Amino acid sequence: MADANPTGEFTRDQRYISTRITEDGRDGYPVEPGRYRLVVSRACPWANRAIIVRRLLGLEDVLSMGVTGPTHDARSWTFDLDPDGRDPVLGIERIQDAYFARFPGYEKGITVPAIVDVPTGQVVTNDFAQITIDLSLEWRKYHRSGAPELYPEHLREQIDKINTSVFSDVNNGVYRAGFATGQEAYEKAYHRLFDRLDKLSELLAGQRYLVGDTITEADVRLFTTLVRFDAVYHGHFKCNRTKLSEMPVLWSYARDLFQTPGFGDTIDFVDIKRHYYIVHANINPTGIVPAGPDLTNWLTPHDRDRLGGRPFGDGTPPPPPKPSELVPPGHGAA
Known part of the structure; x- marks a missing residue:
């Protein structure tokens, strides 16, 4: 598309x-x-x-x-x-x-x-x-008993606003950089991406989540790009000013979410890398899938709980994934 x-x-x-x-x-x-x-x-x-x-x-x-x-x-x-x-x-x-x-x-x-x-x-x-x-x-x-409010009515305007900028500059921004076919177009997308990531870093330096003090739809949308950043977008899409792991606030924020039930346990890094590096033959004609990066750092302490916040609000964490929906062994960060 x-x-x-x-x-x-x-x-x-x-x-x-x-x-x-x-x-x-x-x-x-x-x-x-x-x-x-x-x-x-x-x-x-x-x-x-x-x-x-x-x-x-x-x-x-x-x-x-x-x-x-x-x-x-x-x-x-x-x-x-x-x-x-x-x-x-x-x-x-x-x-x-x-x-x-x-x-x-x-x-x-x-x-x-x-x-x-x-x-x-x-x-x-x-x-x-x-x-x-x-x-x-x-x-x-x-919904299960204890399900969080991911799109609460009183925060929808704020969630929609941040989702719009995150989609344009980050979620789709990495693709605009990676699929650009001209230098000027690539650099325009590159700068928009990192300018937005810098603004998000400033916002998240003082609060645990993007909107309010709980996880919302906005956090879900940003997370799925951040979790692919070092494994794919940094090299494959030439988004290489800095790795996510070199952006202290966003790196801590992403690890906080990754270690939250329902986030990291859905991530299959093997499938992620196979998709981008094999399917995008125009960018990676050899089809070689990188062996790295080391993913064990996703499980290191994040220290974001010092900012307070309640991940699930008045709700509770989800139970472990169903056995039939587990990410295959060796495909995650563990």
């Missing part, structure tokens, strides 16, 4: 399927336990948001999850992690089959995360930004 314009600037195709799954079913898709399947790749930062939010809210038993492999071809993400190469619930080899089931010949991006209506096998939505908001608001009836 991307292209470079004549100036060499990367632009993201944001024409997503805007259908929503809502409590009242106004788009034809009411919230129903067991009816839908969230399809993700652990490699993808946009999908990683949905994995984290689903886990924090305790929706595992009402919204099943299918996991594709870390790489894909020009056609689609594939379910090559499953024993027979097919998703065990949807019975398909490629997520594009669910797109085509609803929109024959679908010409826009075949992306994850996507939510599929299991009875029809049709994709409902791939609007990653709306998906996590709706998991917080529309699926509330099915």
Whole structure:
């Protein structure tokens, strides 16, 4: 879902399927336990948001999850992690089959995360930004006891404001740098990225989380980019002014979240590196996946609790991941 314009600037195709799954079913898709399947790749930062939010809210038993492999071809993400190469619930080899089931010949991006209506096998939505908001608001009836308020009403304006700048300059900013095809376009994206990271460092120097004193949707969105920074974006996307581990405030903030249940236990560094370094053949034509960096530093003390804050507000941490959803041994930071 991307292209470079004549100036060499990367632009993201944001024409997503805007259908929503809502409590009242106004788009034809009411919230129903067991009816839908969230399809993700652990490699993808946009999908990683949905994995984290689903886990924090305790929706595992009402919204099943299918996991594709870390790489894909020009056609689609594939379910090559499953024993027979097919998703065990949807019975398909490629997520594009669910797109085509609803929109024959679908010409826009075949992306994850996507939510599929299991009875029809049709994709409902791939609007990653709306998906996590709706998991917080529309699926509330099915949240676990103690689920945190990730998008509380009194903080939404602040959350939306910071999400806008983080998306433009950081989440998408690393891609604008990495996929730029002109020097000027690359340097423009590079400076926007690090200018924003510096501003975020200033903000987080005095408070534990981005908005308020608890984890919110804003923290989830920033985290999934930060956790990929040293492993991928610093080298592969030429975002190399400084590593995350060389930015003291953001590094401590990211480790704090990583060590919070529901965050680090969703991260598969092996899949992350395989995706970027193998799929982006125009950037890395050899397909060689770097052996580093050393990831054990993600588990070092962060000292962020000195700033106070209550990670889950009045709620509680999520229980450990279901055995079937554990990141494979050796793929995390431990």
